[in-house]
Amino acid sequence: MKASTAQKLFNKRAEKVAFDTAHRSKINFNISRYDQAVKAGKSIFRNLDLARNRAAFTRYKVINELDRHLIEFEDNFIKNGGKVIWAKDADEALREISEILKRHVLRSAVKSKSMITEEIELNDFLEKSGVETVETDLGEFIVQLAGEKPYHIVTPAMHKSKEDVAELYHEKFNTDINLTPEELTVFTRQLLREKFCNADVGITGANFLIADIGGIALTENEGNALLSMSFPKVHIAIAGIEKILPRMEDLDLFWPLLATSGTGQPVTVYNSIITGPRKNGEKDGPEEMYMVLIDNGRSKLLAEERQRQALSCIRCGACLNACPVYKNIGGHAYKTTYSGPIGAVITPHMKDFSSYKHLSFASSLCGKCTTVCPVKIPLHELLLVNRDLAIKGRHYTLMEKQSMKLSTKGMKSRKMMNMVSGKTKNVLAKTFLSKSWGPHRDLPRFANKSFNEQWKKMKGED
Numbered sequence: 106m107k108a109s110t111a112q113k114l115f116n117k118r119a120e121k122v123a124f125d126t127a128h129r130s131k132i133n134f135n136i137s138r139y140d141q142a143v144k145a146g147k148s149i150f151r152n153l154d155l156a157r158n159r160a161a162f163t164r165y166k167v168i169n170e171l172d173r174h175l176i177e178f179e180d181n182f183i184k185n186g187g188k189v190i191w192a193k194d195a196d197e198a199l200r201e202i203s204e205i206l207k208r209h210v211l212r213s214a215v216k217s218k219s220m221i222t223e224e225i226e227l228n229d230f231l232e233k234s235g236v237e238t239v240e241t242d243l244g245e246f247i248v249q250l251a252g253e254k255p256y257h258i259v260t261p262a263m264h265k266s267k268e269d270v271a272e273l274y275h276e277k278f279n280t281d282i283n284l285t286p287e288e289l290t291v292f293t294r295q296l297l298r299e300k301f302c303n304a305d306v307g308i309t310g311a312n313f314l315i316a317d318i319g320g321i322a323l324t325e326n327e328g329n330a331l332l333s334m335s336f337p338k339v340h341i342a343i344a345g346i347e348k349i350l351p352r353m354e355d356l357d358l359f360w361p362l363l364a365t366s367g368t369g370q371p372v373t374v375y376n377s378i379i380t381g382p383r384k385n386g387e388k389d390g391p392e393e394m395y396m397v398l399i400d401n402g403r404s405k406l407l408a409e410e411r412q413r414q415a416l417s418c419i420r421c422g423a424c425l426n427a428c429p430v431y432k433n434i435g436g437h438a439y440k441t442t443y444s445g446p447i448g449a450v451i452t453p454h455m456k457d458f459s460s461y462k463h464l465s466f467a468s469s470l471c472g473k474c475t476t477v478c479p480v481k482i483p484l485h486e487l488l489l490v491n492r493d494l495a496i497k498g499r500h501y502t503l504m505e506k507q508s509m510k511l512s513t514k515g516m517k518s519r520k521m522m523n524m525v526s527g528k529t530k531n532v533l534a535k536t537f538l539s540k541s542w543g544p545h546r547d548l549p550r551f552a553n554k555s556f557n558e559q560w561k562k563m564k565g566e567d
C-alpha cells in the first residue's frame with residue numbers, strides 16, 4: 106500500500122473513533138479503573154524510581170548483548186530437553202510450526218495470550234491448515250469470538266462493555282442476554298475445560314526467556330496458560346528474540362514491575378517458570394516442548410542506535426493507557442499488532458518505514474508515556490527521532506513539502522504576514538485547510554490585524 110494511502114486510511118479510522126462518544130465512555134471508564142489500581146499497586150515499591158532504573162539498566166544491557174544471552178538460553182534449554190527453532194520472519198516461523206504440527210499429527214490447539222502470535226498471524230494460518238484453535242485467555246476468547254483483533258496488548262477486549270459481551274455470547278451460544286460478568290466467566294470456564302482436556306497442542310508466548318536456566322517465565326491471571334502447556338502432549342512456546350532476562354533472580358524485580366504497571370496488581374495470580382518438557386517421574390507437562398525464537402524485524406530495530414532502546418519493552422501496556430491519542434482513537438485505528446506509543450516507535454522499523462512512519466506523527470509529545478514506562482524507554486523522544494528519520498529519508502509527499510515550504514516562508518516574513526487582511530486569511534484557511542481540519546472542530550480564526558500590526562498601533566508607531 107502507498108504510504109500516503111496508509112496515512113489517509115489511518116486518519117479516517119482515527120477520526121471515526123475519536124468522535125464516537127459510546128466508545129469514548131467505555132475506554133475512559135476502563136482506563137480510569139486501571140489508573141486507580143496502578144496508583145495503589147505502585148505503592149508496594151519503597152523506591153519505584155530505583156526499581157525502574159534497575160530494570161531499564163538490565164534490559165538495555167541485555168539488548169546490547171543479545172547474541173551472548175540468546176546462545177546461553179538455547180544451550181540451557183536444549184540441556185533441559187527442549188528443542189529450539191530460530192525463525193527470521195513470520196513466514197519461516199509459520200513453516201516451522203506447520204512442520205511440528207504435521208510431525209506429531211496435531212489437529213487441535215489451545216492458545217494462551219501472546220502478542221507475537223498476533224504478529225505472525227498464527228490463528229489465521231492454523232485455521233487455514235485445518236487446526237482447530239481456541240484462545241483461552243478470556244479477553245482473547247471474546248475478541249476471537251467477535252472476529253476482531255486484540256484492542257490492547259494487555260487487555261484485548263478493553264473496548265467492550267459487559268453488555269457487549271453478554272450480547273455477543275447470546276448471539277454465538279444462545280445464552281441469556283442478561284448474564285452477569287460472573288455468569289459469563291463460568292460459562293466460558295466450562296467450555297474451555299473441555300478444550301484443554303482434548304487439545305493436542307498448547308501454544309503460549311513467553312513473558313521472559315531466562316538465559317541462565319534455559320526456561321521461560323509466564324505470568325497471567327486466569328491459569329489458562331498453565332493449563333495450555335500442561336495438558337496437551339506438545340507445547341510450542343513462541344517469543345521474540347528480545348525477551349531475554351539474564352538470571353532467574355531478575356524475576357524478583359520484573360514480575361512485580363510488570364504486574365503493577367500492567368494491571369496495578371502487586372503480582373499477577375499465576376507465575377510459572379517452565380524448563381523444557383516433562384521429566385522422568387513428573388506427572389504433568391508435555392512430552393515435547395519447542396521454543397520458537399522469532400526475529401521478524403527486531404534485528405532491524407537493533408541496528409538503529411537510538412530506537413533500539415525500544416526493544417527493552419516488557420509489554421506492560423502502561424504507555425497505551427497513558428496516551429491521550431490512544432484514549433481517543435483506540436487500539437484498532439492503528440491496524441498494527443502493537444498500538445499506542447510503543448507501537449508507533451517500533452512498527453515503522455519492524456515493518457516498512459514508509460508505510461508506518463505516520464504513526465510517529467500521531468502524538469501530542471506530552472511525554473506521559475515516558476513517565477509511566479517501567480523500563481524508562483524515552484518514548485516521546487524516540488517518536489521525534491522517527492519523525493526526523495522520516496524527513497531525512499524524504500518520506501513525505503510533494504504536497505506536504507510544498508505546503509511546508511510555503512508556510513515557513515510566509516511565517517518568517519513579516520511583510521507577507523501583513524500583506525493580506527485577517528478576512529482574506531480566514532477565506533484562504535477555509536478553502537485550503539477546512540477539509541484536513543475535519544467537520545467536527547471549529548477552524549481557528551485569524552484576527553483582523555496581525556499581532557505585529559496591533560503592537561505597532563498600541564505603541565503609536567502606526
Ligand code: SF4
Pocket residue numbers: 366417418419420421422423424425447474477478479480481482484
Ligand atoms: S514501552 Fe514501556 S510502558 Fe509501553 S508497553 Fe513497553 S514497557 Fe510498558
